[in-house]
Amino acid sequence: MTGKRNAAVQARIPVAVDAGFHVNSNTPSEDYLIPLKLTWTATGALEGGQVTYPKPTLEKYEFADKPLSVFTGKFDLVVNFKVAPTAAAGPGAAAGKLSYQACNDRMCFPPKTVPVTVPYQIQ
Amino acid sequence: MAAATVKADKDRKEAPDFALKDAEGKVVHLSDYRGKVVVLDFWATWCGPCKIEIPWFTDMQRRNKDRGFEVLGVSMDDEGWEVVKPFLTQLGVNYRVVMGNDATAQLYGGVEALPTTFLIDRAGKIAAVHIGLTSKRDFEDGVEELLQPAPDAGGRPVVPAIADRSK
Numbered sequence: 442m443t444g445k446r447n448a449a450v451q452a453r454i455p456v457a458v459d460a461g462f463h464v465n466s467n468t469p470s471e472d473y474l475i476p477l478k479l480t481w482t483a484t485g486a487l488e489g490g491q492v493t494y495p496k497p498t499l500e501k502y503e504f505a506d507k508p509l510s511v512f513t514g515k516f517d518l519v520v521n522f523k524v525a526p527t528a529a530a531g532p533g534a535a536a537g538k539l540s541y542q543a544c545n546d547r548m549c550f551p552p553k554t555v556p557v558t559v560p561y562q563i564q
Numbered sequence: 565m566a567a568a569t570v571k572a573d574k575d576r577k578e579a580p581d582f583a584l585k586d587a588e589g590k591v592v593h594l595s596d597y598r599g600k601v602v603v604l605d606f607w608a609t610w611c612g613p614c615k616i617e618i619p620w621f622t623d624m625q626r627r628n629k630d631r632g633f634e635v636l637g638v639s640m641d642d643e644g645w646e647v648v649k650p651f652l653t654q655l656g657v658n659y660r661v662v663m664g665n666d667a668t669a670q671l672y673g674g675v676e677a678l679p680t681t682f683l684i685d686r687a688g689k690i691a692a693v694h695i696g697l698t699s700k701r702d703f704e705d706g707v708e709e710l711l712q713p714a715p716d717a718g719g720r721p722v723v724p725a726i727a728d729r730s731k
Contacts, residue, residue, distance in 0.1 A: 548696035
């Protein structure tokens, strides 16, 4: 990702959920479900970091009374930043965490958090 | 003849003992349950399939508690009793639940998936393991098999209150 001071820049974070599994969307159907969530721990020379999640699908599973709001397969998280007005030229990286909780149609797996890094180059 | 729902006695291994706290802060050991048939259920509030099974266990507890049977739930919720207690109240859970941890999960093979449920016999041995959502019938059949009295030394089933007139 490349940008000049004060420029709006956008990053795409690719996510892939293995076949047969789903993760709760960022807006789960039930309060007790753990959402997919991307947060930033350090954005370096970038400001903002608002995440746009894809539209979830509603899937019915045997273990749920009503369809669940989930993500499956491959999708991107789109993140909007702005280069800081005082950003120094050169490389850097924004660091974040993606938390999720996955299930298949019969069992669920513990919540996980994986690191996310967005490298950038300030011109 | 129906397929066995539990392992043969010779194939059962001892269920690892543990010391975990219940909702009142009391320390509970699995060995406290020796002599009883136990359903040991690893679960979490964020687990949809677990929510299906828990009412089954509540029903089994109610129907079998006077037969030497107990359900013991092990919550794997990182957020602890703050989320678990309201959940138990909402579902009307009538059996003891303790707060699990990684060390206990490792004793039981890691417990990566929830629900993971162990059927434990009166001698404290693991008679069956169910990983993921299982049918209520499978649990009931397994528990019923374990609740049956052990045969006598001659291999004859022991039927209470019927005198042996062969001697």
